[in-house]
Amino acid sequence: MDGMDKLAPAASGCPFHGATAPNGCPVSHEAANFDAFTGPYQIDPPEALRWARAKEPVFYSPRLGYWVVTRYEDVKAVFRDNITFSPSIALEKVTPTSEEANAILRRYDYGMNRTLVNEDEPAHLERRRALLHSFLPEELAHHEPMVRRLTRQYVDRFIDRGEVDLVDEMLWEIPLTVALHFLGVPEEDMGALRQYSIAHTVNTWGRPSPEEQLKVAEAVGNFWQYAGRVLEKMRADPSGHGWMEYAIRRQKEMPDVITDSYLHSMMMAGIVAAHETTANATANALVLLLRNREAWDAICADPSLIPNAAEECLRLSGSIIAWRRLLTADARVGGVDIPKGERLLIVMTSANHDERHFENPDELDIYRDNTTEHLSFGYGSHQCMGKNLARMEMRIFLEELTRRLPHMELVPEQELEYLPNTSFRGPDHLRVRWNPALNPERRDPAILGRKVDFAIGAPERGAIARQMRVAEMRPEAEGVLGLALEDPNGHDLPGWTPGAHIDVTVGEYQRKYSLCGDAGDRRRLQVAIRREDLGRGGSAYIHTAIRPGDIIRVRGPKNHFRLDEGAEQYLLVAGGIGITPIIAMADRLRRLGKSYAIHYAGRSRAAMAFLDRLKRDHGARLHLYPKDEGICLNLPAVIAAASQDAQVYACGPERMLAMLEDAAVCRPERLHVEHFSAAEALLDPSVETPFEVELKDSGLSVPVPADRTLLQALHAAGIDVPSDCGEGLCGSCEVQVLEGEVDHRDKVLSAAERAGSARMMACCSRARGRKLTLAL
Template sequence: MAASFDPFNASYQQHPGISMSEARREEPVFYSPVLDYWIVTQYDDIKEIFKDTDTFSASITLDQITPSTEETVAVLVQHGFNPGLALVNEDGPSHQERRKAHQEPFKGREVEALLPRIREVVTGHIDKFVKNGRADLMADLFQEAPITVALIFMGIPDEDIAACRQFTLDQTVFMYGRPAPEEQKQVASNLGRYWEFTGQLVEKIRRNPDAPGWLPHVIRESQRKPGLFGDNELQTTALAGLVAAHETTTNASGNAMRALLENRETWDRVCADPALLPKAIEESLRYDGSVAAWRRLAVKETTVGGVTIPAGGRVMMITSSANHDGSVFENPEKFDIDRPHPNRHMTFGFGAHACMGATLARQEMRVFIEELTNRLPHMSLVEGQEITYLPNTSFRGPKNLLVEWDPRLNPVLADRP
């Protein structure tokens, strides 16, 4: 496996979980010289790593997979790019204390209050293409609506939303991809400008401390308890939080719609019975989640799956592989919304660093799929299209997802041409 594993190749990109089936059987833990990481593929091993925060540090979670060139570093320095700890890469008591301070906007009742705005955003985007008979669900819906919702959730002022859109793609490539030197330099320049922008954004929100949203809430918490969040942590929250609040939902929705439309009988069942939506969403997250892998640093020598990981060893947990582990999920390569306990998946992580935004992501996905089942139940994937992914180790969703339908058959009369 060490010789053949390449997370940037077509097999892994098309479906990481399925591509790791041989590794799960033959060599569930192995060292990858391509990445300089120890790769872990089985469910139980990954769950134990998530749980053992004393042995496995989250500190490298946001490290670049491809190291920066000297030119790239110079560009970042020029912009003062210096993100500090975010919740995702913080350990110990400080992580627990700050995570607690973040949690209020992520609670169920707060997310429920956003649902009318989410539905308004989603229906507004569907309105633009519903009469056309053809759409790219990624470009026309999933790459647009979730970032708008994410920025509303974060409390970004409306006039600043446009400035934030390109950033999420840039950060994914920069942190988790293999950009060529020139591309890395360009992306770094964009990140540097966004870092400067986040500093101005934090100051703007400070002047309106009672505003709704995640960032205003964190700023209020920093004022309530001085020292809990400094300016650097607030900027880093704005930087990393945008990807966490948007990119995962964009990709998860695209993956879910691909799986549903490729399994036509299941799609028809969901269209006929909205009560099946929660099960369909959980199975989509298991079958083809938006997060393929997470990373940890072994702070001391340890053993995983009978393999010794040295102190300082970098570990990549292929969570999408865990979601296809046959010891946990029967017939794992089948997309089955009647599967018992599909929510045992690792797509949102596990333990102390489990995704705080999971409730928001599920609710957004439900609105997306519900609106599409109501208004375009007769749509289908365009035959012969090549579905590709942005090459990176960790975040995945289709670049494009082309669908078509006869608009004369739209069930809502106002949606017909």
């Protein structure tokens, strides 16, 4: 069931077992004890919700008064539907303020209103379109020289001291200055603004005591009045390059859309949004990297890794950890019925650690090629508009620090403290130290003038690959070559799960190969490659040109053919080299003590890989169908004989998979297949027709010429769409279609889904007519 299906009108499910939630279901012991303001959630939010991702992915918290959503697909589905799940409470106070505190706010004429963050449709989209210009990549490029100049100036202040609190002396002030510059605000009152930002966070997302509420209200009131005074100064001369100045100019054209109260609210919210989140995100990233010295040393040696490393840090420990939504209708989220009017806490940091979407999700892997699929910036039409400004700042901070202080380390035994709240996370202080005598610029002053120009936007998938050594090569069957790969420096490799694959780049070829070794072996990755002389050349090149000891480039591991371990019975079907993901699944099921059967077909026993291993480890569960012996795999009979509850996993030639889909037509939800390739993956500009896509949420119109895919056109327009295989095999680049007929060319969607044309794969599918309208 996909994310949209999960949001269908509520049915009668009641998955809880323990006091009572608003839907009438009992609350479990773990849910009753969940506290968002103290204890484990404040120490390590994703770890604190591990139990929920595993057992109760959507639960009601009586202490918080919210439903908590923890899994990736559910969080993403909620973000996708901002009609059913209204953002109107995103800035609502988690803890209602006292009447005394409210009186203080009234004294300051505090009137925080709707902003882009918490506004419903259609007003949100109309204003977003009107104010999008300043966030375009070419506009953000104007701020890059200032960010770099400021960063160098601040590092100059402490470079020879040997120890510094990076939060106090760099990470807070530079993003604040950048935020003010972006908005067009004069650079002044930094100390006061810092306190104002903290107060705003506590006021909205914290749990201040009655006494603290009074102090917070004073600070918030002052913040409100300060924002108003600055706005009036800017009205006198709105000719600058700042976003608020641009908004003032647009107000003259659209006074009903961009109102005075809206500008005042956006001024205050913008300072917090563009400042505090970036400061916290960078501090979190430095904590992760300095605790993982191999990763830190890698980006010191190769700055081109920095964009992906920053993205991985945002995934693993982002600064915005949770957001809120209000149900405008009864809905089902993750299989749980939730009534209209209920509140959701959607925990992005938990979703970013969901093993159902990310391989080895709790590990820092700066080579991870799907890390940009994290939800730290949100998703859908309310995705953070300032995401690319934050990326720019983080990358420059990391580049300057790794170049000038590669020997920097965390001060030992310091206790990192975090402001207690539901939604934002970053250390109050971060102390680092180094030996100034070892500063590289003392030996080579020329490094002070060096820099790397990073492209604005999300890093391109495929640009980052890890170096791997071919440790061993051995024949696995006639025409099948096994490769064992290891890290050249002897480092541990990322973990992986059955069904995962890697992308191998050798010479001019890049090919995908399923992992088929021991998933518990962190020193080696193993693949098996059948030589296809009539293929595209990659397998033949590996068989003839690669030797033990050679260095090749590898992306992954990643998994689009994931094994659901929750079933009791399994049917595993493999044809030819399709045994590679299947054998890893069989090994896992055996360890779990599950009931399973393997049906393996091939040209001959001599050409069927891993036969000895399969017989040794799986015995009577293994059924072989060597064609040259006249033993044929009767798929309809195999499916008919299997339990109705059995999950079917298959990999093999297209003809076999097509027959299997026909045989399993009565239970398509239990069939999981992996294709070798997509027959129509290559784009031929001579026969393609150009078309146009209207992006409903972004307010943009993007042309798709005959020589470019929809995915390429979207990326060129600065629209973040995840992608992976580029062949319509994995489903990563799925986009929602609102209007228009689709020319489907993928291997992901079912016949019924294609007929409905509500979704398409941007990497390969196109329009049948001249225009499509997409929910982007």
